[in-house]
Amino acid sequence: MVKTSRLFQMQMRFDGLLGFPGGLVKPSEESLEAGLSRELQEEMGASVSVTVNDYVSSHLAQSPPRLILHFYSKKITEAELLEIERAAVSTAVDHGFEVLGLTRVPLYTLRNGGGLPWFLSHSFISNSRAQLLEALQRLGLVSPPNLEEAVKKAEEMRHTVKSDPSHRQYLC
């Protein structure tokens, strides 16, 4: 087990993909920050107020068309994070439906390649894997050389799993 001083959260979505808490916002009806705060309440059961200061980046979605993906990241204390984790399984209305669970992201690489590389080799919704890498770099949670190494290892792991004979056995 690795104890880290910094924690970073994502979630397992209903469709089995990893992604961030959030959802669709109609800018004609509410501000992006108000919409995101509402979605966070539904998906995590906790009140987190997002402001323009938490804004990170925007990208055009490849699908569905005409969807703009706005990404925010918010720094909170460990106590607030623990509170969110508790609320996510107790009061969040989306728990067990749209969200199967919050998950911490391993920010370390083990000697055997476990940790962040394995995490990055999973499947992610839309551009959320790129959003994760952007946030880890911007927030200084993983150093650029370690991040680069983790991305490289993750690619190798994807190939290893595909060529693993036991993987083929499971498919037949």
Ligand SMILES: O=c1[nH]cnc2c1ncn2[C@@H]1O[C@H](COP(=O)(O)OP(=O)(O)O)[C@@H](O)[C@H]1O
């Ligand atoms: O974490 C994310 N990062 C980037 N794009 C996402 C993420 N989650 C969802 N999306 C995008 O938003 C679209 C709508 O997502 P979802 O179906 O979860 O919205 P909803 O919660 O409002 O129903 C997805 O098709 C995908 O393109």
